[in-house]
Amino acid sequence: MTSPADLSVVENEAGQALFDDLIAKDSRIEPRDWMPEAYRKTLIRQISQHAHSEIIGMQPESNWITRAPSLKRKAILMAKVQDEAGHGLYLYSAAQTLGITREEMMDQLIEGRARYSSIFNYTTPTWADMGAIGWLVDGAAICNQVPLCRASYGPYGRAMVRICKEESFHQRQGFEILLELMQGTEAQREMAQDAVNRWYWPSLMMFGPPDDQSPNSAQSMAWNIKRFSNDELRQRFVGMLVPQAEVLGVTLPDPALRFNEETGEYDMSEIDWTEFNEVLAGRGPANAERLRRRREAHENGAWVREAAHEYARKQAARAAAEVA
Amino acid sequence: MMSTPGETGTESWPLWEVFVRANRGLSHVHVGSLHAPDSDMAVRNARDLYTRRNEGVSIWVVPADAITTSDPDAKGAYFESPAGKNYRHAVYYTKSEGVKHL
Numbered sequence: 570m571t572s573p574a575d576l577s578v579v580e581n582e583a584g585q586a587l588f589d590d591l592i593a594k595d596s597r598i599e600p601r602d603w604m605p606e607a608y609r610k611t612l613i614r615q616i617s618q619h620a621h622s623e624i625i626g627m628q629p630e631s632n633w634i635t636r637a638p639s640l641k642r643k644a645i646l647m648a649k650v651q652d653e654a655g656h657g658l659y660l661y662s663a664a665q666t667l668g669i670t671r672e673e674m675m676d677q678l679i680e681g682r683a684r685y686s687s688i689f690n691y692t693t694p695t696w697a698d699m700g701a702i703g704w705l706v707d708g709a710a711i712c713n714q715v716p717l718c719r720a721s722y723g724p725y726g727r728a729m730v731r732i733c734k735e736e737s738f739h740q741r742q743g744f745e746i747l748l749e750l751m752q753g754t755e756a757q758r759e760m761a762q763d764a765v766n767r768w769y770w771p772s773l774m775m776f777g778p779p780d781d782q783s784p785n786s787a788q789s790m791a792w793n794i795k796r797f798s799n800d801e802l803r804q805r806f807v808g809m810l811v812p813q814a815e816v817l818g819v820t821l822p823d824p825a826l827r828f829n830e831e832t833g834e835y836d837m838s839e840i841d842w843t844e845f846n847e848v849l850a851g852r853g854p855a856n857a858e859r860l861r862r863r864r865e866a867h868e869n870g871a872w873v874r875e876a877a878h879e880y881a882r883k884q885a886a887r888a889a890a891e892v893a
Numbered sequence: 894m895m896s897t898p899g900e901t902g903t904e905s906w907p908l909w910e911v912f913v914r915a916n917r918g919l920s921h922v923h924v925g926s927l928h929a930p931d932s933d934m935a936v937r938n939a940r941d942l943y944t945r946r947n948e949g950v951s952i953w954v955v956p957a958d959a960i961t962t963s964d965p966d967a968k969g970a971y972f973e974s975p976a977g978k979n980y981r982h983a984v985y986y987t988k989s990e991g992v993k994h995l
Contacts, residue, residue: 648945651941655942655945662908662926662927665928666926671906700989727925728925826934877906877930882932884931
């Protein structure tokens with residue numbers, strides 16, 4: 570007789586074979602397909618962290634909504650922050666298809682058990698930071714995200730397609746803010762350069778540790794979740810920045826940065842990974858503040874969620890009573 | 894037949910699947926899902942979440958658990974019938990090549 574345990578082994582083997590075949594064909598895995606537990610876990614972690622980053626990422630910019638220099642800039646900034654909320658929601662929905670609930674993800678975030686992109690733990694003291702975030706931070710995000718549109722997990726890839734479409738406006742508006750400042754007064758040019766100085770290195774760190782120190786990358790690439798290595802993407806990003814910096818008239822704060830004809834790549838100074846690790850470990854300029862605000866917003870919104878839930882329950886009960 | 898992914902009994906708000914009609918004359922197309930307490934809120938949230946750039950003129954929301962889908966593991970067998978029946982496609986008929994309006 571075949572025991573249930575034997576059956577599940579047979580099912581797993583058949584599932585694994587189908588999964589391997591789909592990955593080998595560079596096809597997509599959909600929510601109810603069999604998938605290895607490690608694949609599911611990796612995706613839940615990556616997609617929820619990505620969603621958290623979008624949600625936390627609203628804070629550094631919302632900081633400037635009330636003080637944006639014109640009504641137009643205010644409207645643009647609000648649209649951008651609203652997009653980020655939207656991106657977070659697309660991604661939370663995609664993660665939910667893997668079997669984690671929205672509540673679990675929220676709890677992980679506000680209890681400090683989940684990670685989000687370290688970049689959002691930096692502060693935004695000047696208006697030029699809005700420009701530098703759009704140009705450098707969103708630029709790096711796009712570089713990372715465009716290949717994710719082809720991620721092997723269907724719902725993730727589809728969410729990324731939507732996000733990338735919307736993200737390109739973010740980068741352009743940032744570039745435009747910096748360009749306007751660079752065409753302004755001496756003080757405005759200094760402000761723009763100062764923001765670029767502060768955001769350049771953190772934006773390069775967004776691609777993650779160097780390839781030889783990125784233990785999970787190989788598996789993610791084998792699963793077609795990740796398509797290019799951290800260093801490849803970082804090189805690609807710098808290659809795009811250099812001519813853009815010339816148009817802006819800003820200096821990228823790396824004296825060693827130059828194109829190496831022999832390697833076909835940019836030589837650059839060593840990235841300060843100590844700083845990266847410090848911020849990652851929660852000791853960045855604004856880690857505590859970001860989480861505190863997120864927690865407060867969540868707790869202050871509790872009564873709204875409860876009221877909506879209760880209203881829905883009453884309406885459903887009333888409708889049921891009318892039918893009866 | 895199985896329920897739809899993402900629909901779990903442990904969520905306090907149900908998951909909704911969102912369909913948007915881009916223009917009159919086109920069908921509603923699935924654009925994604927969202928989380929909302931009831932259908933009214935789901936439609937409002939869908940407007941804010943999926944039509945911020947004039948993507949649509951009409952929205953449908955469907956509770957994810959109301960959708961019945963075929964079993965993905967039975968893919969091969971379940972969709973076997975059309976296999977080998979390429980005579981159902983116009984391109985199967987090649988003798989009329991060169992003849993006008995065919």
